[in-house]
Amino acid sequence: MQATNILILLFGFGALAFYLGRGRSLAIAAPLGGIRKLHSLPSYYGMHTAFWCALPSLILLALWMIFDEPVINSIVIGAAATDIAPSDTASYNLLLNKIGNLADGVLPRAGQSGSLIAAADHMIYLREISRWSLTLLALVFSAAGLFLGLSRIASGFRARPAVEKVMQNLLLACACLAIFTTLGIVLSVLFESIQFFRSVPVTDFVFGLDWSPQTAIREDQVGSSGSFGAVPLFVGTLLVSAVAMVVAVPIGLMSAIYLAEYASKRVRTVAKPALEVLAGIPTVVYGFFAALTVAPFLRDLGSSFGLTVSSESALAAGGVMGVMIIPFISSLADDVITAVPQSMRDGSLAMGATHSETVRRVVIPAALPGIVGGIMLAVSRAIGETMIVVMAAGMAAKLTANPLDSVTTVTVQIVTLLTGDQEFDSPKTLAAFALGLMLFIVTLLLNIFALHIVKKYREQYE
Amino acid sequence: MSPADTAKPAKAASKPAAKPAVKAASKAKSKPKAKTAAIKTRKAVAPKIKAAQNLDIADHQETVGKSFSDNAKMTMRNINVYYGDKQAIYDVSIDIAKNEVMAMIGPSGCGKSTFLRTLNRMNDTVEVCRVEGDICMDGENLYAPKLDVVELRARVGMVFQKPNPFPKSIYENVAYGPKIHGLADSRVDLDEIVENSLRKASLWEEVKERLHQPGTGLSGGQQQRLCIARAIAVSPEVILMDEPCSALDPIATAKIEELIEELSENFTIAIVTHSMQQAARVSHRTAYFHLGKLIEVNPTEQVFTMPQHQLTEAYITGRFG
Numbered sequence: 001m002q003a004t005n006i007l008i009l010l011f012g013f014g015a016l017a018f019y020l021g022r023g024r025s026l027a028i029a030a031p032l033g034g035i036r037k038l039h040s041l042p043s044y045y046g047m048h049t050a051f052w053c054a055l056p057s058l059i060l061l062a063l064w065m066i067f068d069e070p071v072i073n074s075i076v077i078g079a080a081a082t083d084i085a086p087s088d089t090a091s092y093n094l095l096l097n098k099i100g101n102l103a104d105g106v107l108p109r110a111g112q113s114g115s116l117i118a119a120a121d122h123m124i125y126l127r128e129i130s131r132w133s134l135t136l137l138a139l140v141f142s143a144a145g146l147f148l149g150l151s152r153i154a155s156g157f158r159a160r161p162a163v164e165k166v167m168q169n170l171l172l173a174c175a176c177l178a179i180f181t182t183l184g185i186v187l188s189v190l191f192e193s194i195q196f197f198r199s200v201p202v203t204d205f206v207f208g209l210d211w212s213p214q215t216a217i218r219e220d221q222v223g224s225s226g227s228f229g230a231v232p233l234f235v236g237t238l239l240v241s242a243v244a245m246v247v248a249v250p251i252g253l254m255s256a257i258y259l260a261e262y263a264s265k266r267v268r269t270v271a272k273p274a275l276e277v278l279a280g281i282p283t284v285v286y287g288f289f290a291a292l293t294v295a296p297f298l299r300d301l302g303s304s305f306g307l308t309v310s311s312e313s314a315l316a317a318g319g320v321m322g323v324m325i326i327p328f329i330s331s332l333a334d335d336v337i338t339a340v341p342q343s344m345r346d347g348s349l350a351m352g353a354t355h356s357e358t359v360r361r362v363v364i365p366a367a368l369p370g371i372v373g374g375i376m377l378a379v380s381r382a383i384g385e386t387m388i389v390v391m392a393a394g395m396a397a398k399l400t401a402n403p404l405d406s407v408t409t410v411t412v413q414i415v416t417l418l419t420g421d422q423e424f425d426s427p428k429t430l431a432a433f434a435l436g437l438m439l440f441i442v443t444l445l446l447n448i449f450a451l452h453i454v455k456k457y458r459e460q461y462e
Numbered sequence: 463m464s465p466a467d468t469a470k471p472a473k474a475a476s477k478p479a480a481k482p483a484v485k486a487a488s489k490a491k492s493k494p495k496a497k498t499a500a501i502k503t504r505k506a507v508a509p510k511i512k513a514a515q516n517l518d519i520a521d522h523q524e525t526v527g528k529s530f531s532d533n534a535k536m537t538m539r540n541i542n543v544y545y546g547d548k549q550a551i552y553d554v555s556i557d558i559a560k561n562e563v564m565a566m567i568g569p570s571g572c573g574k575s576t577f578l579r580t581l582n583r584m585n586d587t588v589e590v591c592r593v594e595g596d597i598c599m600d601g602e603n604l605y606a607p608k609l610d611v612v613e614l615r616a617r618v619g620m621v622f623q624k625p626n627p628f629p630k631s632i633y634e635n636v637a638y639g640p641k642i643h644g645l646a647d648s649r650v651d652l653d654e655i656v657e658n659s660l661r662k663a664s665l666w667e668e669v670k671e672r673l674h675q676p677g678t679g680l681s682g683g684q685q686q687r688l689c690i691a692r693a694i695a696v697s698p699e700v701i702l703m704d705e706p707c708s709a710l711d712p713i714a715t716a717k718i719e720e721l722i723e724e725l726s727e728n729f730t731i732a733i734v735t736h737s738m739q740q741a742a743r744v745s746h747r748t749a750y751f752h753l754g755k756l757i758e759v760n761p762t763e764q765v766f767t768m769p770q771h772q773l774t775e776a777y778i779t780g781r782f783g
Contacts, residue, residue, distance in 0.1 A: 351696065352696065
């Protein structure tokens with residue numbers, strides 16, 4: 001049976017076990033004088049039985065699916081005839097692929113060597129065995145679990161704490177899953193980056209001022225020198241982010257102050273969701289808004305002042321990105337401003353300060369750590385933002401601080417390096433991973449910094 | 463008590479009509495209808511001496527005792543306060559004399575804090591709150607449309623229940639008021655104001671070495687004295703204290719009470735408190751509030767030794783509250 005079918009079956013068994021367990025506990029309770037004679041509620045006995053029935057099989061299923069393929073592969077290769085035995089890792093993978101495809105019927109068998117076909121047959125045979133033994137084991141496990149669970153039900157059995165414990169562990173498992181996923185992503189990026197740094201020195205990458213990720217296919221190709229200096233990309237990223245922050249911080253902060261301090265309930269109920277609509281607009285929409293509306297407008301405006309504005313200026317991309325980030329900052333700042341205790345405002349107002357003096361001298365300083373934290377999170381958001389800059393910022397890696405000029409960003413370069421057909425062992429492609437890693441480190445540091453600030457000053461007015 | 467006596471008979475005559483309907487009601491509930499009728503018939507204000515003794519709260523309309531003063535700093539007449547549709551204060555009239563400590567006591571929810579907050583218009587910050595009646599300080603109506611609330615609050619300082627120093631240094635906390643009101647011309651002036659205020663709040667000796675450390679790092683009692691120093695730094699005429707010791711331990715409380723005693727030489731003080739002992743210790747006159755009504759105002763000694771009204775007596779003897 002397929003793993004999916006087993007999964008569905010197990011859930012069915014779990015539900016069945018729940019009703020059996022619950023029914024049994026009720027049956028036990030009836031002669032004793034009602035469910036108050038039981039230690040736990042009948043549903044807990046049901047859940048306990050369901051856990052016994054389904055969880056061991058589910059764990060078995062998970063482990064089986066992880067180890068199933070590598071074990072079969074190694075048995076097949078180990079048993080394969082010597083004439084096709086692989087010599088190195090690359091040919092090992094190639095061979096496995098070929099056998100797998102033969103076994104799946106993707107590759108026609110005609111014209112393949114006898115030993116290959118034998119290996120493929122061996123693989124099919126092993127897979128069949130694995131599948132049936134998994135089905136059988138899963139069924140046996142859940143049946144055994146069901147009987148064990150049912151047999152443990154007694155009036156004094158403490159099902160409630162047992163269920164509590166299982167629940168706690170399930171939650172823990174989910175949390176671990178999230179952490180391990182993050183870890184997995186980081187490690188995969190890290191390994192690819194290490195591979196990249198084998199061909200390009202770390203110092204060249206981190207401090208290099210020239211970015212032209214072209215590698216030669218032939219030795220005599222023109223313009224294939226391939227330099228991987230990431231500085232212009234990071235400068236571009238910072239420039240665009242800075243423009244975004246210049247737009248987003250004042251507007252976001254002030255709208256937050258207005259919403260939290262001045263707006264009446266009615267205005268607030270309308271304005272807050274309206275502002276949050278901005279956060280709901282897909283970034284790709286912002287992207288073409290920036291590229292097709294804002295950038296030409298800025299170029300025309302610039303030329304009327306006698307300025308040369310590139311049609312893919314950092315200003316356009318950054319400005320639109322800033323608009324995108326406004327709701328982010330305003331809703332975070334709104335939260336921290338509202339969290340400033342009313343007693344603080346009362347204290348200031350009772351001193352005869354006006355509302356704006358109170359906001360400026362007491363509320364904002366008190367909320368500052370939270371506001372700074374929010375801004376930091378917004379900065380990492382801006383640095384990681386991709387779609388808007390892909391559409392509205394340029395491709396040319398220029399080392400400039402002029403926002404009217406066209407710049408490119410780290411994220412744009414990652415996109416261009418990885419779209420289309422690429423060979424996955426050339427530095428050109430691997431550079432994307434290195435860029436990703438650096439981007440990740442930068443935003444991680446910013447987040448840690450932000451959280452640190454928030455935490456350090458959080459209790460100050462408590 | 464001059465005008466009061468003359469006003470009394472007319473009022474007494476108008477009263478009985480409202481009474482019987484009200485009587486049936488339970489003590490906890492007030493009767494808006496009958497009451498407003500009664501309020502309308504009532505014109506001037508008067509302290510009522512007797513006759514209210516055996517009445518239930520529901521039909522109590524008169525304040526017994528000596529509500530008024532010849533030397534009044536603040537005069538309140540027929541104050542009604544509403545939170546939306548709910549009335550919190552019913553027709554309260556009272557004077558606070560110059561340099562007096564007026565204590566306001568009463569069970570929780572009786573409106574004493576609300577009443578206190580009408581005196582510096584802190585209730586303005588509550589959107590649904592509405593105040594009716596006349597509140598005057600030195601004859602100037604505090605609720606006049608032209609009055610500058612900001613200036614008023616500089617003249618009527620306030621200390622809150624929970625110490626609420628700003629998240630700034632001790633120095634900055636005290637300098638806050640003088641700075642926003644421009645009371646100091648130079649740094650030296652400001653230093654002097656800060657020092658004087660801290661001295662008056664008897665906190666100077668404890669904090670003079672660490673003026674530039676956060677005010678929130680002080681102990682609860684010190685924080686509250688810091689808040690008092692902050693309030694007196696702008697030289698107010700009246701200081702309102704809303705249960706200033708309810709979050710403090712007995713020793714800190716004793717210090718604050720001592721301080722109130724000293725402050726009354728220079729300031730007029732209105733203090734709301736839950737502690738009857740505290741009212742007895744610090745105040746000159748005591749006002750007893752019950753369910754939004756002012757029941758009795760008398761010299762403190764009299765309130766605690768021979769209260770005029772049965773509700774006051776019930777409260778101070780601990781039968782409720």
